[in-house]
Amino acid sequence: MAQTWTELLDDLKTLGAVPTSQNLMTEARMLSLANAMMRTKIVPLMSEIREGYYSYDIDTAMNATGIYNISRRAAGGKILDAKLINGDDVGDLTRYWEEDVENMDTAPGATEGFYVKRNQIILLPKAPGGWTYLRQVIMLRPLEIVAQDSAAQVTAIDTVTGVVTCETVPSTWTTSNTFDIVQAESHFDTIAIDLTISAVTTGSAGTLTFTPSALPSRLSVGDWIGLAGQSPVVQCEMEVQPYLALLCAHVCLRSLGAMEKAKELKEDAKEMREEVLSILTPRVENEGKKLVNRTGILRRGVS
Helix, strand or coil, X not given: XXXXXXXXXXXXXXXXXCCCCCCCCCHHHHHHHHHHHHHHHHHHHHHHHCCCCCEEEEEEECCCCCEEECCCCEXXXXXXXXXXXXXXXXXXXXXXXXXXXXXXXXXXXXXCEEEEECCEEEEECCCCCCCCEEEEEEEECCCEECCHHHCEEEEEECCCCCEEEECEECXXXXXXXCEEEECCCCCCCEEEEEXXXXXXXXXXXXXXXXXXXXXXXXXXXXXXXXXXXXXXXXXXXXCCHHHHHHHHHHHHHHHCCCHHXXXXXXXXXXXXXXXXXXXXXXXXXXXCCCCCCCCCHHHCCCC
């Protein structure tokens, strides 16, 4: 079962019986294909399910203009929700449309809200009082899959100093880079994005020094650190990964001219998609028990 690019590549070659003695579909091209399939097949599938997969909160300090850029990390450039935050307090916002707006200092309706224009969120009123942050709830775009030697696997964590030791830190990494952290175990969550470092030691048993408070509480030994937007971990559920491998194998065989086998895999992929959907939805099987009045007249015995 795939987890990193190495395992996904092995599944891809096995499922598709992709010949190794060919020069068209190199491993680099297969990696590019896997990322394309993630963007065009897996992300739309998870979006269709609408069960909170890839959901991520982006908090931005309030400003006087009321205009905020939609996060560049948002899949499809869209937001799932927008909220106002002040400590533990959360304020809901109503979605309005630009044509409803008559004054930027007043919401068209009875509640504070926003509208979307191009790639920005515009608050109404533009500076609602008593709030500290605007929270964008986005569908975080899965990270680009890269080979393991382009990332660093955590071997030790010092939460006091912020120093994270890794098995090997790529030689090209510097303090000018920003980083994402991904869980090595299911469900392969992105647990931090766009982190900066104050120091780096590359090579075997290399280290990265983060601001201690920026380290996610869920960070564990074995997790992966990559350049922002990159991960060696395939970011979809274990049950979805064979489907991804099958999609990739189908395109590989079609590119190699093995049309009959490619046709078979296409049919297999259609069937597997339905099986995947049946596993992933609904995400909560029991959505609450109905209260039953056991002393009601209809439940009493007849005397």
